[in-house]
Amino acid sequence: MEFWKLQGSGNDFVVIDDRDNKVEDFLKKRGLSKEEFVKRVCAFHTGVGADGLILIKNPDNPENDFKWEFFNSDGSVAEMCGNGSRCAVRFAYERGIAGKNVKFETLAGVIKAEVLDKKVVKVQLTPPTKLEEKTLKIKEGEIRGFFINTGVPHFVVPVENLERVNVIKLGRELRFHEEFQPKGTNVNFIQPVSEDTIKIRTYERGVESETLACGTGATASAIVSYLNGLVKKKPVRVITRSREELIIDFSEDLKEVYLTGSVYKTFEGVLSEEIFEY
Template identity: 30%
Template sequence: MNFAFTKMHGLGNDFIVIDGRTTDITLQDEHIRTLCDRHLGIGCDQLVLLTPPKHPEADVFVHFYNPDGSEAGACGNASRCVAQLLGNDPTLQTLNGLLPTKQEGELITVTMGRPRLSWQDIPLATACDTRHLPLYDAAACSMGNPHATLFRSIEDATTLGPILEHDSLFPERANIGFAEIISRRHMRLRVWERGAGLTLACGSGACAAVVNAVRRDLVDRHCTVTMEKGDLTILWREEDDLVLMTGPATAVFTGQLS
């Protein structure tokens, strides 16, 4: 069977997007691993499969797959890419619920939902203060997927990231962010992503880093997050607890898969 794909990226965080809304496409773990491999396949940080929505208010159901074949509940950069690809400000259905989108010029805003802050909802293996984990004094929350943020040098991402992803405190593994606070409105961030490794950008990780930093009174609720290839703007609204992420999305090329 042949089907089309689009290669896209959000600040260098790159994706293969496959539209399965009108064609029944079944991808096994080995297919995903091969397609995501930068030597044996197309290469990407995550594969995104679009299917018909199951909710009446959604325009599309978006599945996010890591390079190891596991499915993620959320991906902010990929959500912006899907919104740019489909146009007309679609509402995305994900495992984390409905994500409304809005495009203004080259920037796309995705409403990423409310952060989950209790240890059970992240989830963690044991009860603890999620603002100060007993693990490098990290802070943790869920943005549809588990995140821990360490407020230390971003250069530590390559050494500590792969270790902490698999720490026993995280029964479902975790995305590990390393944040350097520049000011109340600005931070630098690198993220070791669960199932993907070190990426150039992580949208849900940027949301989680701002949420965790606000909870530690390190930044304001409206904050710029600088990653290796550019900036995201994150707003954690106080009035409704929703997190909004704004940034660009870019289509790179299209092709056919067999």
């Protein structure tokens, strides 16, 4: 089974063209669930290794270019993924599934995107939910942050020193906090560094660890930063853990939100059935 591996700002994904339903046929033949398939493929050391897996499907509406099924590395389904969407768009463009202007179907709605050049993709995300300020009780006291959904839920916490944050420990506590049950939330820690730039570190739901980048998290953090005066100008530049920049722009009413960044193809390959034998 052929696949591509692509990464956007260090967020890496296995992408498979499944318009012919070969994945479903393979799962039936081997008696595997889709969740187990994703876990095996995304596993580091024993699989390909990735933050998530994307299946490119035929669209429900022929006016759109394709539909995707997006999975976190733990096999769970996510409504949306900003960096994953940019990788999916480049894959579709390179494989002739779509042109430079793309529309594709997700659980969060139809996403529009544009291939600016071979390695830069801009996506228009769905409008976010209303920003909610929250002060939460945690083991070491209280923590103040902002909750917003930019396709998936995010809790954004401004900090004074980003490098000193224990992202995995505190991120996991907040990710599973009773305030966000039953589905939990992604958690972003941010630090402004100039009038239009912030740094970010993200604990990602479904990966259950810190990732090198998160597109919807960068978007949520940029919006939070602008609305709370942490930055004064937009577009907002977001420096990810991988040190690559994502550019977030949005209208004042937040009805139009754009995420732009680089996408790199790391390799093409063929999955061996031996991945699924142990």
